[in-house]
Amino acid sequence: MSLASLLRFPDFSRRPALAFISRRSGPFDGEVTLDKHRVYILPTKIGVLFSLLLIILLLGSVNYGKSLGYVLVFLLAGVGNVAMLATWRNLAGLRLRAGGCAPAFCGEPVRFAVQLQNVDAMRRYSIAISQNGTEFEVVDVGPDSVAQIHFSKTSAQRGLLDAGRFRLSTEFPTGLFVAWTWIELKMQCVVYPKPATRARLPVGSSVIDGDQNRLSGGLEEYSGLRKFLEGDSWRRVSWKATARSDELYTKEFAGGAPELQWIDWSTIAAGSAEQRLAIMTRLVLDAEAARRHYGLRLPDYEIPPQHGTLHCQQCLKALALYGY
Amino acid sequence: MxxxxxxxxxxxxxxxxxxxxxxxxxxxxxxxxxxxxxxxxxxxxxxxxxxxxxxxxxxxxxxxxxxxxxxxxxxxxxxxxxxxxxxxxxxxxxxxxxxxxxxxxxxxxxxxxxxxxxxxxxxxxxxxxxxxxxxxxxxxxxxxxxxxxxxxxDRLGTTRFIVRVQHSLQMILLAVPLMLILFVLFPRVPGPLWGLPKDTQTAATGLSEAMSPGSISRLVSSGEVAFRVKFVGKPPPRSERYWRGLVLSKYDGKTWRSDNAPSDTYPRLSRSEGADTSYDYTVMLEPHHRRWLFALESIVEYGDEQNLTRELQLLSTDPITDVTRYSLRSDTTVRNLGLFESERGKNLDLPAARNRQTVEFARALFGDSNQDGSTYVKKVLQHFGEQAFFYTLTPPLLGINAMDDFLFRTRRGFCEHYASAFVYLMRAVSIPARVVVGYQGGAMHPFDDYMIVRQSDAHAWAEVWLEGQGWVRIDPTAAVSPTRIQNGIASAGLERDLLPSILVSENAWFQRARLLWDSFHNNWNLWVIGFDQQRQQRLLALLGMKDVSSSELVIGLVLVMTCAVGLLAWWVLLSEPARQRDVVRAYYDKFCRKLQKAGVSYHPHECAGELMARASRVLPARERELAMITADYQCLRYGDDPDPRRRERFIRAIRRFRPS
Incomplete structure (x- = not known):
């Protein structure tokens, strides 16, 4: 059993004797204190080398009968012991809480934050976080203060992503020992569907509500032309300008109420639900980028037309969690 | 990974x-x-x-x-x-x-x-x-x-140098008790496990194999310790503190050398009747990278690791590269009677065709003494005492006829001059004689129980073989400067600026500090450098454990170490870590814990008011109490008037608070 394999989270199906580790590692809701049951410690390769050095020095001292050699070896052995305790102490007693996350699109890394609270009067140095053997960040936690440490995880599926079990470790102060813990906090993050690269709004999906009259009544002033963007209303296409060049142009109006648009599940023609969601995601993003008012209609859920970052996130979340 | x-x-x-x-x-x-x-x-x-x-x-x-x-x-x-x-x-x-x-x-x-x-x-x-x-x-x-x-x-590089040193010092100070336990209890294996390296000759102050004019006076300016001695009982009087080191019997006209011929014969010793004059003592010899050891005359008991030659020279089997401890018994009245034919020749040998004046003077004086050895010795010493001979650290240089120059012209010299001249005068009239170098003197430590012999006590004297008496020690320097032998080198009237400051300093504090340091050094030698199996057993006996075997020692070591590391772990890890002493916060935390038991979980992002509002909904009966505690907490924590009475009330209220 190599050192490296010990530091990985063990495969409990193959090593039932180590199942206690699994029970102790969570998932925890709220705060968890890294007490003595959850912090493990082993010498690093440098630590093993150090003990080899001590053995050689001890043999030399015995052979040459050098008392100060004994003193040096025993002092260093003592330092090794204290270093073990100090490394353990650097991690143990830390309090962890879920620290939130930033939602991301499917295929992009999701950044989870973990709050590390140090209630002791001593500083904790060089605490690293890793998951599946990849290290993400190293932080110090000052005395009686809170620090945030982050790790990222990529999901291949939309929906809710569990943060999963991560590993906090430290080799401070000597690098002779590594103390670590495996912890899972109840922490989930929304993963939005991966947006389709391009999407065309199906004919008739864009409905101008009651404001239609105002529009036709010419209460708004024509303000200019711009290139057609996916999701633009067909009613506003300037056919004259389109005929002159081979591209579509949209007429823009100022002063009046913004254009309204429904992004409707039932009007999207796609092979599967996931494809449909991908197209709808794209439409939401485009509508938000075009600063239009848009609403979302899913078979079991409806979000009235609105605009802004919050609204966009709400729509994306609804798309992400569709079917959950 | x-x-x-x-x-x-x-x-x-x-x-x-x-x-x-x-x-x-x-x-x-x-x-x-x-x-x-x-x-x-x-x-x-x-x-x-x-x-x-x-x-x-x-x-x-x-x-x-x-x-x-x-x-x-x-x-x-x-x-x-x-x-x-x-x-x-x-x-x-x-x-x-x-x-x-x-x-x-x-x-x-x-x-x-x-x-x-x-x-x-x-x-x-x-x-x-x-x-x-x-x-x-x-x-x-x-x-x-x-x-x-x-x-x-420190992966982020946030520690400053001073903080790192603090951390390191802290760890090492915690390691010291573990080191002491291991040092005392780890079983000592005597002897090397594999070959010892050849000793590297290093420049250590001390006597060398040869004696020529200047070789001893050079040492006198060194205040370094040659060895320390612990006596069982009273130390010998000053005039008997002759620490024999090397016997030099070969002379080439300038330099005295030791006779390296192997000797398979043993000294023939005789003890004169009278009072008990034997001394038991232990020498702690500083490393001098030679094999010879120093002892009072005459050695009657010595250890297994040492050899005694027929000249009563004590030799160690290996060069002394570390502080070495050995115990001896000497008897000042025991004389070496043995003189073998081969030895007689060596102890009479003189370089030919030199120092004619000296040889003539010797023969004339021997005739005046009726050819009697003892009388002759007395007359020679008398000559040194009565004529204008001076004891000095800066003698003039001598020519090819060194003895003639010294005895009849310069008449200024240090102990090596007097010893070699004396031996020359003896050999000139066929009395076997030889030079002995070593140390003469040594001072008891004023507030510790041992004697310090310094390099400045280095001395050379003579031994003559007289019929019926065997080898007799004669110190011609005593005839020239009796105070050197009686009171030590510092009071011999020598050039004070050439003597080590430890001997001549008038500053009492300096002297005291130096001696205190020496006492410390002696204990260091005894208990650290010289800590071997024997010392270990002695220390354990002091602690009440006699005859502890190696395996018992290992078991004891494991037990004690386990306890010590456990104790350290408990102290470092499990004892309540140093918290910031904030009584108000501590009691408010207690309050939150009590609420938690009653089903009101505490959220860290919540302010005290919000918690109270939530708690009041769950525990409507306690509303008044909750409001009071919260108001007091807010006042004590955020207000600028820390009223001690309010604090008392706050603490009492939380102690008494029973949500269920």
Missing amino acids: GTSRHSFSQDRLTAKLGPVLLGIHIVALPLYPHMPLPVLLTVVLFSIWTLLIILGRVVQPGRLTMVLLACIVVAVLVLSFGTIFGQQPGSAMLLLLSFLKLFEMKSTRDIAIVIFMGFFLIASNFFYSQSLMIAIYVFVVVVYLTSVLIVFS
Whole structure:
């Protein structure tokens, strides 16, 4: 059993004797204190080398009968012991809480934050976080203060992503020992569907509500032309300008109420639900980028037309969690 | 395993090389005086190179350059020592290799290896000295090297130098009790496990194999301790403190040498009747890198590790490279009677056709003494005492007829002049005689129970073989300067500026401090340097454990160590960690815990008011109490008037608070 394999989270199906580790590692809701049951410690390769050095020095001292050699070896052995305790102490007693996350699109890394609270009067140095053997960040936690440490995880599926079990470790102060813990906090993050690269709004999906009259009544002033963007209303296409060049142009109006648009599940023609969601995601993003008012209609859920970052996130979340 | 190996980017790593380079020099500092010039020059070159790498002027050498450098290191070692094996070339190689390791530094692990090489280097100092000063130095070095280890485990580089030293010091102070336990209880295995290295001749002050004018007077200016003696019972009177070292019987006209011929015969001893004049004592001899040992005359009992020659010289089987302890019994009245034919010839031999005047003077005086040895000896001593002979540390130089010059012209000399002139005068009339060098004197420590014999007590005297009496000690210096023998070298009227300050200083505080230091040093020698199986057993006996076997010792060691580490772990890990003492906060936390038990969980993002609102909904009966506690908390924590009565009320309310 190599050192490296010990530091990985063990495969409990193959090593039932180590199942206690699994029970102790969570998932925890709220705060968890890294007490003595959850912090493990082993010498690093440098630590093993150090003990080899001590053995050689001890043999030399015995052979040459050098008392100060004994003193040096025993002092260093003592330092090794204290270093073990100090490394353990650097991690143990830390309090962890879920620290939130930033939602991301499917295929992009999701950044989870973990709050590390140090209630002791001593500083904790060089605490690293890793998951599946990849290290993400190293932080110090000052005395009686809170620090945030982050790790990222990529999901291949939309929906809710569990943060999963991560590993906090430290080799401070000597690098002779590594103390670590495996912890899972109840922490989930929304993963939005991966947006389709391009999407065309199906004919008739864009409905101008009651404001239609105002529009036709010419209460708004024509303000200019711009290139057609996916999701633009067909009613506003300037056919004259389109005929002159081979591209579509949209007429823009100022002063009046913004254009309204429904992004409707039932009007999207796609092979599967996931494809449909991908197209709808794209439409939401485009509508938000075009600063239009848009609403979302899913078979079991409806979000009235609105605009802004919050609204966009709400729509994306609804798309992400569709079917959950 | 991404976390256990940190590959630093190259420039960050080289920036951290500074403390390591400094570390190598600190470690090697006590070794530098023992290193030959080529090695020192290489060290200087390598240091400059490392500095250039740190400053970014030079890139780290490639593989081919490294091979070349390794060849250069071997060449330098062979040039300096003729070999790369052995103890001195070994430490030189370790020193140079640690620089090579610095050059090819790639990861934290390389740094750790250099630091570990540093621990080896510091241990190789013990071949040269194990003094208290070296021990203190090693302690400092260990603190420093450990602080360098901290640099490399501090991944963010946030620790300042002083903080690292604090951390390191803290760890090492906690390690000291563990070290003491291991030191006392670890079973001592006597003798080497494999071959001992050949001793490296180092310049240690002390007597040499030969005596020529100036060789002893040179020593007198040294206040260094030659050896310390602990007597069982009373020490002998000052005039009997003749510590025999070497017997010199070969003379070439200038220099006296010892007769290295092997002797398979044993001394014939006789004890005169009378009072008990034997002394039991233990000598703690400072290393002088020779084999001879010092003893009072005449040795009657000695240990297994020592040999006694027929000249009653005590020799150790190996050169004395460490503080060595040996116990003897001597009897001042015992005389060596043996004089073998081969010995007689050697002890009469004189260089031919020299010092005619001296030989004539001797024959005339011998005739005046009726050819009687004892009378003749008395007359010669009388001559030294009555004529204008002077005892001085700065005698004039002597010519080819050294004895004629000394006895009839200069008449100024130190003990080696008087001893050699006396022996010459004896041999000139066929009385077997020889020179003995050693120490005369030694002072009892004023507030400790041992005697200090210093290099300044170095002395030379004579032994003559008289029919019926055997070998008799004659000290001609006593005839010239009786106070030298009676009161010691400091009161012999010598040039004070040539004597060591410890002997002539008028400053009482200085004297006291020096003696206190010596007492400390003696205990260091006894309990640390000289801590062997025998001492270990004695210490355990003091603690009430007699005849402890090695296996019992190991079991005891494991038990005690387990307890000690457990205790340390408990203290470091499980005792309540140092918290900031904030009583208000502590009680409010208690309040929150009580609420939690009642089903109102505490959210850290919530302010006190929000918690109270939620708690009131769950526990409507306690609303008044909750409101009061919360209001007091807000006042005490955020208000600018810390009212002690309010605080009392707040604490009392929380103590009494029973939500259910």
